Amino acid sequence: MSETVTPSFCPNCGAKLKPGAKFCTSCGFDLTQFNAQLHQQATQRATQQQTVQQPHQPNPNVAAAKNYSTNYFSWLWDSIKHPSQTDIKANKFFGATSFAISSVLIGIISMVGLYRIFDAISKFESDLDSFVNSLGEAESEAPTTPVPTGNGFTIFLKVFIIALIFTAMFVLVGWLIRRYMLGDEHESYLSFATRLAGYSNINMIFLLLALIFIALLNALAGGALLFIFLGLCSTVYFVGYAYAILEFNQTRGMDKIYALLIALIVNSFLSMILMSIVGASVL
Template sequence: MTNQPVFCPKCGNEIKPDAKFCPKCGYAVQEVRQPVESAPMPQSTPQATDYNSSRTSDSIASVKRFSGNYFAWYLETLRHPSRPLVDANRFFGLTSMVVESLLMVLTIVSLIQKVRALVVKSVGTEARDMMAALDINGVIVKTGLTIFLLIIVGYAIYTAIAYGFRQALTPEHVDFWDFVNQFAGVTNLIMILNLITLLMSVITSSGNFSGLTLLLIFMVPSNVLMSAAFIFIIVNDVQRARMDKFYAVLLAEVALTVVFSIFIFIVLNIFWGSLVGYVQNVSGIWR
């Protein structure tokens, strides 16, 4: 009986006996032991009178299933961050990284808006008219989108380097999307930290410099957690290592430093040109 296959009760896809999530549809499976003969048969498609309406209903149902199973996976990773859930939907980890990045960008944009409001209160009428002519709100939106893309690239760098050194460390193959889910599972606590920081930025007064400083300090734990997760995910549960784990982590940290240095150098050069153009525009309007 223990060798009989198990199927997802939602889509009928064959899963592992100890799987908690269906790798195909992401359904939260606890302990399903369904023999082959009782696997759900595909249902015949009824004659739909409104194809668009049926497709919309299916899409909404899929989104609800994905979101519900995602929150179940998220709570499980909070309880046991170091326990890999290899049967989770392949996009759960990517979803966490996008949400964490979005929360961080919203916090940064909120801080920029508060600084802008403080500057507007401090300057005269002429300077306020100049700032209105420069479309500051549009600049802030573009800055937020740019920061969002940069954070996503930063996540990609962390994940790619960690995955590369994990593959180099052990002869056992690790599926990339399973690895992304494991990495996100270890760092899912960052989402809560980013959410708290965002709420603090909303309720903090624009003239409260101590509150703004506290917000910047509160972002530090996220960076610490990311660094710890980067090291942990490379060596976690490695049974057979090709090299000493210490040297693997050391080389990974060196590679991360070099790649991020190059990345920051490129970004600063691009932003420097944009900043020079913006300052020249401000100077022309001021004259």
């Protein structure tokens, strides 16, 4: 770092100074202390300028999250427009992200739908009981309708976790069939999940529509449309599931039709088990 230049005039008395002088020959002012102060001030100004001029460094985790979300939603939209042309070589976690979002939607739909349906049933029972009493009939204990246990968030959390387990097991069965029965040794579990999600991402549109109708319409109309959209979701999912298995150019193992049949049978048993768990845990 360069030394501070000696001033040409004394800062104390104004007398002219010789170059490199340490003391004023007129008043005896100590120029070394003054030069040190100037040097310190110059250093502080340079540090402040560097701090101001230094560009703000973005948080790498935030930047990575933004980049991932941008790429994911671009892939999601492309897979909805052209499911059979899904980019299978995309980020291997895109499929898991899609299934997680779908599970969140299923949890919200279940939470809203259950309360609306049970409220409608309770109101109907109350009106029926009032009508019977108005006819002068003897009061009798009507069977009580079971109501959901726990608050709304508890129901959402239970259904969300069960939906995640349900999806993970379905993906596992399909991946095992494709890898070990059909001979696709290059397919990983996450890549198969991305493949299957790409073929069935249109389900998110049906789930969003189901949530809108169950939330805005009355319980009867909303419930009917809910079952229609859930049926469409199941159809799309199983079409994508079958396509993910049958599209592979088989190298060994049993016939692809029989492999798909085994996968569907196993998934049917898993569905019955998990649906019984859903009923026992939510009601």
